[in-house]
Amino acid sequence: MNINFKSYSLLFRKALKNKWVKATLVLAAVLIGLFFIFYGSIYFGFWGKIATSEELSSLQQAEATQVLDRNEDLIGKYYIYDRQPVQFADLPQHLIDALIATEDARFFEHDGIDNKSLLRVFFKTILLQDKSSGGGSTITLQLAKNLFGRNDYGLFSLPVNKLKESIVASRLEDIYSKNELLTLYFNTVPFSDNTYGIESAAHKFFNKSTQELNLSEAATLIGTLKANHSYNPRLFPERSQLRRDVVLQQMVKYDYLDAAKAKEIMNTSITLDYQFYDHNQGLAPYFRQQVKKDVEIILSDLKKPDGSPYDIYKDGLVIHTTLDSKLQTLAEASMSSHLRNLQQQYEKAHGKIPPWKNKTILNQAIQNSPVYKRFKAEGLSEAQIKDSLSQTKSLELFEWDNNITTKGTSIDSIQHYMKFLNTGMLSINPKDGAVLAYIGGIDYRYFKYDHISQSERQIGSTMKPFVYTTAIENGMDPCTYYSIKEVTYSDYEDWTPQNASEQKDPYLNYTLEKALSNSINTIAVKVLQDTGIENVHDMLRALGIEKKLSKEPSMVLGIDGIKLIDLAGAYASYVNAGKSVSPYYITKITDRNGSIIAEFNPKIAKNIAFKEYTRQVMVQMLQNTVANGTATRLRTEYKLTNDIAGKTGTTQDNKDGWFVGITPRLVTVTWVGNDNYNIGFPSTSLGQGANSALPIFAKLYQQLNKDNYFDKITKAKFIPPTPEVLADLDCEPEKRDGFLKRLFGKKKKEKKFTKN
Structure with missing residues (x-):
């Protein structure tokens, strides 16, 4: 030619x-x-700096800080972007296949820019307006966008951002292998519900790690990448399932999946196991919030190797805790089950005119509310505040069965929440104080106040064991008898302590064991009188309770407010050789590379608070509380056969209900009451600790007994007491005054209370 x-x-x-x-x-x-x-x-950076090859070689994205339980199971996160990294080895092949088939079929063939796809986009999508022809973005281009986001350049936004991404994509392809690019992509790509990275998405939507995702789950998550909100499987399950099926069809199209297998999966529904890792929901929200507070204080004194401060939201730290997520799950279920029923009884018992509708009590609650105090601080007058609080708005209100959405005012909301009983519960290992379960309230979304770390409530009769412990430690015979008869103390304004239930025979005398197990107030005060208030204070300090306590005889009835966490640490002494513990829950903090940056050890009292003899006597007495005293419903109603010692507590006017459950390997303290101290239980039968607080412990142990995982706790036995202890407790639990003593006995009024 x-x-x-x-x-x-x-x-x-x-x-x-x-x-x-x-x-x-x-x-x-x-x-x-x-x-x-x-x-x-x-x-050259006129439109903003582009990451250099050197910078791209050392990519480090913000990572969520993880909170792990004692078995290293994930229970929570702190983050701005919910992201956890994975390695390439953690990515199942069907996940990789699903991504490539759906997002970038020629990923292994191009160098970051797929020219063939770009031509298709130009001719079909742009010229022919065929929206079904697909896009030209590659996985590497998407990775560039994920890493650096997009900026607003007005009319030039799209071309500038696209070209910046193409430059970054080319540099990424030069630096990283295809497998490394896939790993970077999976660690940075955004999924639904503000979740970044495949590992976070796997945990959030399916409660499993990435390597455990099956094909259906993997395809579901890949399907959300097209539109995170529209294909959110939590919000739009049907739409998400259709998108999952499209992913499976793409895998068939590119020979990653057999058609028959794809059809089999498409005939199944998506099954989520959604996990809330935000601060308000999910497992142990009160615990996670308290851990966060503590860790922020700890980190304030630490620096990274480069001298910069740690950031709990971005640095990918790992916080190792003592919490047992299995025990916590059962504890929360037990609490919810009991409080739901108790709340119904509580409202019904208060009748048609409950105290939360009392104008005086309501006005006081309004003035104590945060919204009122905020308006007051802004300088508003009473009339202006009342007007603001009376504005009608949409309200979502907590209810045990189903929350309600209604129109109402801030005053309506305050009144609504006044009626609720709240709770606190803590379970610790008595040997070292490790916190295994932590419930600060009934629902963190609506009740932020933590009844473990913040609240100090009167502890009622749970104070009595410490008085009896002091008495025995100071030489009192366990078989000492005391009259149940009421006595008036003239030097304390003629104070006459009374028993919770009327005693039909005032001439009865009880041993210390029976008096404690039946929580007899009159005898407790007499034991305190003979033991001395200062001696009891010394014992309490030895047990780790540092708060300055009352010096009045009524202290034995638990009029002092003590933190639940301190009470638990003190009670641990009865199964920890007479030594109290300081409950703790953080064992160590590691950085993103696994290096330990802070480590914590148990805080056990150096000295014993009481001798082994005293300890054994008290354990026997507290076991009798369960066998024959105020906590017998553990045996009769809940059919528990475990080795259990315990003490119930109820405060004046039935404002607080308590129960302390002691087993050889677990000490549990539960409290129930209304946050508004003007509102108590309408009756002792409803509000006493045996009815209000004990059932949480009982329901928990019913569940623990069903799971072999907890055998070390549920099957543990108390150390048998020595023959000496058994002999010293071997006496009739009660005796009646003889005729002459009844005739010539002491008068009811006494002159003085022994103050030591």
Whole structure:
């Protein structure tokens, strides 16, 4: 074939003389020049800095701080972006196949820019307006967008961002292998519900790690990448399932999946096991909030190797805790089950005019509310505050069965929440104080106040064992008898302590064991009188209760407010050789590389608070509380056969109900009451600790007994007491005064109370 170059040259020169051809060529040259100038302005940073190859070689994204339980199971996170990293080895092959088939079929063939796809987009999508033809973005381009986001450049936003991403994508392809790019992509890609990275998404939506995802779950998550909100499987399960099926069809199309297998999966529904890792919901929210507070204080004194401060939200720290998520789950279920029923009884017992509708009590609650105090601080008058609080708005209100949405005022909301009973519960290992379960309230979303770390409530009769312990430690015989008869103490304004239930025979005398197990107030005060208030204070300090306590005889009835967590640490002494513990819950904190940056050990009292003899006597007495005293319903109603010692507690006017359950390997303290101290239980039968607080412990142990995982706790036995202890407790639990003593006994009124 002969080519006449001379003829073509003549034709070309002739064409150049045509003004339209010449103008077109000039315009094309100008456009090409402008494009290169525009591209150069982006490349050299006129539109903002582009990450260099060196910077891309050391990528470090913000990572969520993880909170792990004692078995290293994930129970919570602190984050701005919910992200946890994974390695390539953690990515199942069907997950990788699903991504490539759906997002970038030629991923292993291109160098970051898929020219074939771009041509398809240009001709089909742009020129022919065929929206079904697909996009031209590659996994590497998406990764560039995930890493650095997009900025607003007005009319130039799309071209500038696209070109910046193409530059970054090319650099990424030069630095990383395809497998490394996939790993980076999976660690940075955003999923539904503000979740970043496949590991976080797997845990959040299916409660499992990435490597445990089955094909259906993997396809579901890949399907959400097209539109995080629209295909959110939590919000739109049907739409998400249709999108999952599209992913499976794409896998069939590109020979990653057999058609029959795909059809089998498409006939199944998506099954979520959704986990809430935000601060308000999920497992142990009060615990996680307290851990966060503590860790922020700890980190304030620490620096990274480069001298910069740690950030709990971005640095990918791992907080190892003592909490047992299995025990916590059962504890929360037991609490909810009991409080739901108790709340119904409580409201019904208060009748048609409950105290939360009392104007005086309501007005006081309004003035104590945060919203009132905020308005007051802003300088509003009483009339203005009342007007603001009376504005009608949409309210979502907590109820045990189902929350309600209604129209109402801030005053209506305050009144609504006044009626609720709240709770606190703590379970610790008595040997070292490790916190295994922590419930600060009934629902953290609506009741932020933590009754473990913040609240100090009167502890009622749970104070009595410490008084009896002091008495025995100071030489009192366990078989000492005391009269149940009421006595008036003239030096304390003629105070006459009474028993919770009327004693039909005032001439009865009880041993210490029976008096404690039946929580006899009159005898407790007499034991305190003979033991001495200061001696009891010394014992309490030895048990780790540092708060300054009352010096009045009523202290034995638990009039002092003590934190639940301190009470638990003190009671641990009865199964920890007479030593109290300081409950703790953080064992160590590691950085994203696994290096320990802080470590914590148990805090056990150095000295014993009481001798082994005293300890054994008290354990026997507290076991008798369960066998024959105020906590017998553990045996009769709940059919528990475990080795259990315990003490119930009820405060004046039935404001607080308590129960302390002691087993050889677990000490549990439960409290129930109304946050508004003006509102108590309407009756002792309803509000006493045996009815209000004990059932939480009982229901928990019913569940623990069903699971072999807890055998070390549930099957543990108390150390048998020595023959000496058994002999010293071997006496009739009660005796009646003889005729002469009844006739010539002491008068009811006594002159003085022994103050030590």
